[in-house]
Amino acid sequence: MIRVPYGLRIHRFLAPKKGSQPGECEDAIAFHAGRMVFAVADGATEAYDSRSWARLFVRAWVRIQPPVFEMQEFEPFVRDLGRRLHRKWSRRKLPWYAEEKVRGGSFTAFVLLHFYIAGVTLHWKASALGDCCLIHRRNLTDCNAFPITRSEEFGSHPILLPSIESKQRRALDSVQHASGVAAPGDDFLLVSDAVGSWFLKQRENGEGETTRLFDRLTESNDADGLQNFFGDLRSTGQIRNDDIAVVRIEVY
């Protein structure tokens, strides 16, 4: 038997935008450490009940074994989820405005990551739609981001995953895929757009001190420290006041 020479340390942080309650956070995180699957989603603020759509999506995705990436599996997977959500809504007696908004459905951005071992090599595979982002660092220096690579690319109107079945196919055509090999010392960040934009800007400006503090706080799973850290960034205008989702996976 070949002993797998890898381990994953997982850290997570999820917080609503300033002024909102935790139960109103429209970002969602889910992972299954044993299956090495990780997901972050960011429900669209202006859509209907995006929190439910984002949470349903990530939770369902990490439960599926093997994880679905290919279109022929992914499409029926999201179709069923969308139907499930709309069935839930249709059972309720809704006021006129909710009824109207349900017709537009919900939308979410997402990034999905799966590690698997082939031989003695740790591989990774990712899919993303919209402005959630995967950042892969090697020894915390070399840095590759996917699907967005530069901070200025955030803030546009990305294509998002709709809950309405008839709108899904077009969005799914825009899902992007990436893959690679991981090694001890590698570090993977799955983040929603506010953190992604901030993090890439730091890298572009060569400002390493703040990201080192971010790394230390995530490593120590210091939720209060991270709350204060992002609070400071918000108050100084360095990060947008938005929900925050971070999953950090260290390979050792």
Place this chain on the structure above:
Amino acid sequence: MPYVAEISRTNPTCFIILLDQSGSMADGFGGSEGLRKSDFVADLVNKTLHDLVIRCTKAEEIRNYYHISIIGYGGSVQSAFAGALGGKTLVPISEVADNPARLETRTKKVPDGAGALVEHQVRFPIWIDPGASGGTPMCAALSQAKVQLEQWLSEHKDGFPPTVLHLTDGESTDGDPTALGKELLSLGTSDGSILLFNCHVSSHRAAKVEYPSGDAGLPDQFAKTLFGISSTLPESFRKAAEQTGVNVSEGGRGFVFNGDPASVVQFFEIGTRPANLR
């Protein structure tokens, strides 16, 4: 930099719609016999309120990002809300949502996802009814708007500045509105001065002027008066204008003269599009 404050439940903004309901609003656009201006405008204000409510809808909850007043002026100057909101001013959007005067059933065409349109029966809320009587007491209406703005601003010093959308089809019959307009424009929050946008709809056939940056090409003194009390469109509103197909040059003001139905629709769309919803 002004006009960047976030709009949230703890930091809402405010819309005041000033609506000319004078007798001439019973005429058609451009002097035609067709659609009455008062009917068209009432329908458009209801649609605008509908869209504002939808924008604030989260699941079954409405978030109070906006406070709304509608001041109708003509035979009298008063809140134009009908039904349970009658007489009320600066109403939180959740209260607006829950208290239309009535719900009508309308047919709406929506995409079926396969490239075609299908008809749906939808419930459409009505908050205001058409009105057309009396003169054009514009100064009295601006005075009432000022009182409401001062009240609102005293409680919201750092919010996104209020937006006043003023629609009229004729000259003021109770004096020159310039001084009052300037008084309104001197009010504001730490994020900027209030935004006063004016839309004039014509009772005669005449060339329309949209979002000019200067008054040189305006046809008469009344047009220049309204231009003089119109705010420059902030960047986010100019972007909203672009999205509706209107190119507004830098320095362009929230001002339409001799507007037709299409330009009135655009005016309300652009004027109710402050960014930064949180």
